[in-house]
Each structure stands twice: as C-alpha cells, then as structure tokens.
Amino acid sequence: MARTSGSYSELTEPRIRAEATRLFAQKGYASVSMREIAQAVGVQAGALYNYTADKQTLLFSLLETHMHDLLAHCPDFRNDETPVMHLEAFVRFHIEFHIARRDAVFLSYMELRNLTQENFAKIEHLRQTYEGKLRDILERGRVDQSFEVQDAKVASFAIIGMLKEMATWYRPEGPLSHVEISSLYWAMVKNMVRGGRDADRI
C-alpha cells in the first residue's frame, strides 16, 4: 500500500516499536529482518531508518524503555511495612506487569545476548537494580526471622525464575484471571519463604 509523503508520520514510530516487540518476541531478534518489521508496519525498509540508527539500537531502545518502565512502576516500600507485606506487594506487582506486557518481558529475558557488550551492560545494570529489590526484601526477612530462607540470593533467583516462567505459559484467553494467577503465585511464594510459620499461628 503506497503512502503519500508524511501522511502517517506521527503513528509510524510507535507502530515500529510495537511490531518489532511482537516479532522479536515471537521469532527472536536475529531471525527477524528489518524488511519484515517494515512490512508489518506497512512501510518500506528504508523508512525504518528515519526512526532508528540501526537494528541493534532498536532492540536496545525497546529493552531500555521496558526496564525503565518496570523500575518506575515498581512499588516503593514504606518502613512501617513488614517483609511479608513487602514481598506480597512485589510479587503481585511483578505478575500484573508481566501479564500486561508479555512480549516486552519475554524480550527482556531472551534477547540480552544479542545486545552489544556496551548495551548489555546498561540493561544488565537495570535488571540487577530490579532484582536487587527482591533480594533486599528476602534478606531483611531472613535477618529478622520472619522468613525461613537459607540463602536470600538463591531464593531471589528461584522466585524470579518461577514468575518468569509464567510469561511462557500464560495466555490471556486461558481459564485463569490475572487475579487468580497472582493469588496462586503469592500462595506458593509465601509457603516457600514462610516455611511452617503461618501454620503455627492459625
């Protein structure tokens, strides 16, 4: 479909980002050509270069925006909250965000190795900032003995892993609502870190 000059210009950039996110998530960065992205958007390949210096920069920009959004929306924790309350807020936020932005989340897990060394370092720093929040919660709970956690770092990896897996199997049309999923996962995480503590109290 031929386009007259500039007729859709303010729509093109977000569409490029949306289609690139979708295609990279579906087929992998290295398997998607610039021509393929252009076709999904409805422009010619050369037009993409009005919006990105090159393919690598496009990937980096998608990941960077995603990580910044993740950190910006991540709940801050107040001092009057217990580690258990912190952890529940983190888990529920994480799941909601992952359901709402499945493709971007999937990208940020799968395509790190296709970043240049320099770009990787920047994204990795953001990722560690985010995952560090979880580790800090677990470490505080371990120290004040509200959690039964042997190794906060390994536990944080385990929790990240089990939540990450959701991005693989979750489908919006599936039988479980996001509230149900959130509660299922919170129950599992709570059991994992609380050991028998809740049972003692009831």
Added chain:
Amino acid sequence: MARTSGSYSELTEPRIRAEATRLFAQKGYASVSMREIAQAVGVQAGALYNYTADKQTLLFSLLETHMHDLLAHCPDFRNDETPVMHLEAFVRFHIEFHIARRDAVFLSYMELRNLTQENFAKIEHLRQTYEGKLRDILERGRVDQSFEVQDAKVASFAIIGMLKEMATWYRPEGPLSHVEISSLYWAMVKNMVRGGRDADRI
C-alpha cells in the same frame, strides 16, 4: 590447520555436536553460522555437511538427543514411595542433570522457536512428557493431601521455572557445590508444596 583426508573422521562428529551446542547456547542458533562452527571444530564449512543435512537438522538432533537422555535418566518411581519422596528424587535429579549439561539444557529452553513446525512438535512432545512426570507427582500429592497445592499444573510450571533459572546463574567455579544447590532448592520446593505440614510434625 590443514587436515589430511579422513585422519580425524571418527572424532569430527562428536566435536561438531559439542561445538555447535556450545556456540548455540552462547550466541543463539540464528546468530551462529556454519562457518563459525566449522572453525571451532577445525574443518571447513563444507565438511559439516558430511554429518548433517543442514543447520536445522543439526539443531533438532542436538535437542532430540538431549530430551531422550533426559527422559532415559529420569528416575522411575516405585509404588511404595510417597509423593514427597517422589518429588525430592525428581528435584535432585533435575538439578544434577541441569548442572552436568548446562549448555544442552539452555539450548532446549531457548531455541524451541527456531525449530520448524514439524521438529518443534516432536521436541515439545518430549518436553511435555518430562514435565508431565512432575505434574503427576504434584497431582497425586494434592489428592492424598500430602501436598498443600492449589493447582498442580501451575505449581509444576512454577517449579520448572525456578529450577530452569538455575541454568542462567549457575557457574561451576561459583561458591556453591551442586550438592549444596540441590539441597537449597529441595528445601524451597518442599516448603512451597508442604506449607506448614512439616512444622506440625516437629
């Protein structure tokens, strides 16, 4: 390094498989060229085609062999064992296997989408057979109430996810032995599915 005809023939095939596994795991299937594999092996690119019909078949063969090995070594469960014993055996086997074959495991998680539809279906079937074993253990424990699990399917995904994540962070030179890792993970999985049950008994 030039080679005289046939001098290393019986070594070439396993070396191709080993280098391809390593490179695919490190950089991704689509980002690794046949030339690069050949160079790592120490032959010219054309020589690879004595051992594989094409690049896709090489990937499929690596994944298929890995999945068959996984299923072949997976412990069978005896009727006189409890769900808790089953689950511990499964978790410890899974971790040992993942530590021993890190690259192949990583490949089998990351490169499914680079298989043709037909090849994907075969690998996916093997994967579901393996993960079904875990789901069956959890479902039996849920029914006989030795586990406090709301949804065996979601719980199996969660456990697979947390164990899978280990392949991302584990390094042989790290501070934790595989026995320590195995015990850390088993403690977390047991807490997760047992809720307060162990605390009641002690």
Added chain:
DNA sequence: GTCTATAGTTGGATAGAC
C-alpha cells in the same frame, strides 16, 4: 572425509528522487 570454489539468496544499511 575434507578441501576449494562458488552458486544463489538474503540481509543491513544508504543514496537520491519526490
């Protein structure tokens, strides 16, 4: 079984018209 050489294709990126 491996080599050299290459056919045939595809991809990233750019130039210049409009």
Added chain:
DNA sequence: GTCTATCCAACTATAGAC
C-alpha cells in the same frame, strides 16, 4: 517522511577435485 533502487557483506548449501 517515505519510496525506489542498490551496494556490499554474509550466509547456506552444493559441486567437484583430491
């Protein structure tokens, strides 16, 4: 801002000599 046309590099896979 987009299009058309194209350059050049890299890739898969094959052919034929040894």
